[in-house]
Amino acid sequence: MQYLNDPERLMKLLTQLTHGFGTTLSIFAMTLIISLPLGMIVALGRMSRHKLISAPVSFYILIMRGTPLMLQLFAVYFFLPRLIGPIPRLNAVYIAFGLNYAAYFAEIYRGGIMSIPPGQYEAAQVLGFTRSQTFMRIILPQTVKRVLLPVSNEVITLVKDTSLATAIAVSEMFLTAKNMTSSSGSVEPLFIAGVFYLLMNAVVTAFFNFLTNRFNYYHD
Amino acid sequence: MLSASHIRKTFDGAEVLRDVSLSVKEGEVVAIIGRSGSGKSTLLRCINHLEKIDSGEITIGKDTLVSSVDGKAVYAPQDRLRALCLKMGFVFQSYNLFPHWTVLDNLCIPQTAVLHRSRREAEKKALALLSRVGLGDRGSAYPCQLSGGQQQRVAIARALALDPEILCFDEPTSALDPELTREVLTVIRDLAKEKHTMLIVTHEMKFAREVADRIVFMHEGVIAAQGTPDEIMKGGNEQLLAFMGDLDQ
Ligand SMILES: Nc1ncnc2c1ncn2[C@@H]1O[C@H](COP(=O)(O)OP(=O)(O)O)[C@@H](O)[C@H]1O
Ligand SMILES: [Mg+2]
Numbered sequence: 171m172q173y174l175n176d177p178e179r180l181m182k183l184l185t186q187l188t189h190g191f192g193t194t195l196s197i198f199a200m201t202l203i204i205s206l207p208l209g210m211i212v213a214l215g216r217m218s219r220h221k222l223i224s225a226p227v228s229f230y231i232l233i234m235r236g237t238p239l240m241l242q243l244f245a246v247y248f249f250l251p252r253l254i255g256p257i258p259r260l261n262a263v264y265i266a267f268g269l270n271y272a273a274y275f276a277e278i279y280r281g282g283i284m285s286i287p288p289g290q291y292e293a294a295q296v297l298g299f300t301r302s303q304t305f306m307r308i309i310l311p312q313t314v315k316r317v318l319l320p321v322s323n324e325v326i327t328l329v330k331d332t333s334l335a336t337a338i339a340v341s342e343m344f345l346t347a348k349n350m351t352s353s354s355g356s357v358e359p360l361f362i363a364g365v366f367y368l369l370m371n372a373v374v375t376a377f378f379n380f381l382t383n384r385f386n387y388y389h390d
Numbered sequence: 391m392l393s394a395s396h397i398r399k400t401f402d403g404a405e406v407l408r409d410v411s412l413s414v415k416e417g418e419v420v421a422i423i424g425r426s427g428s429g430k431s432t433l434l435r436c437i438n439h440l441e442k443i444d445s446g447e448i449t450i451g452k453d454t455l456v457s458s459v460d461g462k463a464v465y466a467p468q469d470r471l472r473a474l475c476l477k478m479g480f481v482f483q484s485y486n487l488f489p490h491w492t493v494l495d496n497l498c499i500p501q502t503a504v505l506h507r508s509r510r511e512a513e514k515k516a517l518a519l520l521s522r523v524g525l526g527d528r529g530s531a532y533p534c535q536l537s538g539g540q541q542q543r544v545a546i547a548r549a550l551a552l553d554p555e556i557l558c559f560d561e562p563t564s565a566l567d568p569e570l571t572r573e574v575l576t577v578i579r580d581l582a583k584e585k586h587t588m589l590i591v592t593h594e595m596k597f598a599r600e601v602a603d604r605i606v607f608m609h610e611g612v613i614a615a616q617g618t619p620d621e622i623m624k625g626g627n628e629q630l631l632a633f634m635g636d637l638d639q
Contacts, residue, residue, distance in 0.1 A: 287486075289482060289484055289486035290486060290488065292440055292482070292486065293480075293482065293486035293487075293488070295439075295440065295475075296438055296440070296475060296478070296479070296480040296549075297500040297504060297548070297549075297552065298472055298473075298475065298476045298500065298504040298505075298552065299500070299503065299504060300472070303503055303504075307499070307503065308488055308490075311490050312489065312490050315490070387532065388489050388490055388532045388533075388534055389489070389534050390489040390534065
């Protein structure tokens with residue numbers, strides 16, 4: 171016990187971890203801001219009737235889901251600068267994570283959209299709704315309810331995946347904890363970091379439970 | 391009012407409608423009967439542009455929905471199709487209400503979003519229609535809170551809210567038990583009394599004889615017999631007699 175029985179060192183550890191946690195949170199938030207909407211665009215592209223659109227989008231999804239996120243992170247960090255000039259490490263993380271999670275969300279959205287009964291489209295059509303009205307007002311709202319659970323799974327995974335940013339030396343919480351463990355020889359910093367992830371996922375879970383309840387006003 | 395002529399329709403090479411011609415006059419109630427698989431739903435769905443025909447012609451009033459050039463169907467442009475189909479209402483066997491909207495929204499949102507009526511005007515109309523189908527107090531319920539018969543009555547009110555010139559029903563009661571069937575048929579019977587133009591696919595023979603001005607009997611993709619209920623009952627069509635015989639058992 172180097173930290174847990176020494177209040178002063180413990181405070182210092184918590185301060186540093188909290189600082190790293192800020193970066194972890196920003197990776198988490200930026201990834202969702204990029205991937206949740208981008209996933210819908212990818213899903214629509216994947217479902218397009220035009221092969222010229224759906225084929226490349228399918229390939230994109232295959233690559234994103236078929237190779238390790240860490241590898242994609244390296245690819246963005248090392249190759250993107252050759253195309254567009256130097257980019258900050260953290261931005262490389264946002265881009266790699268955003269593109270990767272968009273592929274997973276896209277497939278979840280696609281499953282949700284395809285699970286809406288054809289009768290909903292037919293009823294909308296005979297009532298004179300346009301295609302975009304049908305999607306925005308009838309299909310999408312029902313899809314949200316249906317994808318909540320699989321989306322929550324991905325978001326919980328994302329909380330833990332943020333630690334992969336360590337691979338390109340972004341000093342989020344996991345790297346901070348790992349460095350403190352190396353310098354002190356104690357596993358306590360890593361253990362406490364684990365508690366942070368757990369608490370964060372408890373909050374995420376509570377939030378999704380709240381959303382699920384909000385959507386319980388109807389069932390089909 | 392409505393005329394469909396020489397309609398042909400195949401599904402993966404199988405001919406489901408073989409040169410079917412049918413017209414409905416204003417104020418007329420036409421019932422379509424026939425065995426399962428004879429093409430009744432397909433005909434109704436083709437008329438409402440839920441299926442595309444291979445060849446033939448469909449006109450509503452003076453407007454052409456689809457016509458044929460060199461034996462191939464040519465449809466009106468997308469926007470005109472939408473406007474034309476709005477002249478028809480459609481009631482599905484499985485109701486197809488929008489589950490995420492209240493009953494009132496199911497009736498109002500089509501009016502505001504499609505016909506650009508004001509919400510006030512839409513609600514007034516919706517409430518009047520709901521009380522007409524006996525559900526004046528269920529506007530704030532969600533479809534999942536209603537029985538099948540109630541859902542189907544909401545679906546009828548939803549179709550009526552857009553003031554269609556012709557109302558089409560595809561076996562509106564075949565998912566319902568006898569008690570609930572009765573309450574739905576009562577609503578349709580009242581519409582017939584008010585001289586609504588209607589095209590009804592049904593397996594309720596007694597009901598068809600009672601409300602229809604004309605009964606159309608379909609058999610294997612063709613109209614095998616048609617006429618007033620009396621003519622149909624007296625007529626000597628062999629398939630029709632066999633069909634009725636099976637119904638009586
Ligand atoms: N979407 C479809 N794809 C393939 N075959 C179909 C489809 N819809 C109907 N059919 C076939 O067309 C025939 C007529 O069906 P339908 O019009 O539903 O008959 P009915 O309503 O008189 O029972 C049946 O043989 C049915 O199997
Ligand atoms: Mg049918």
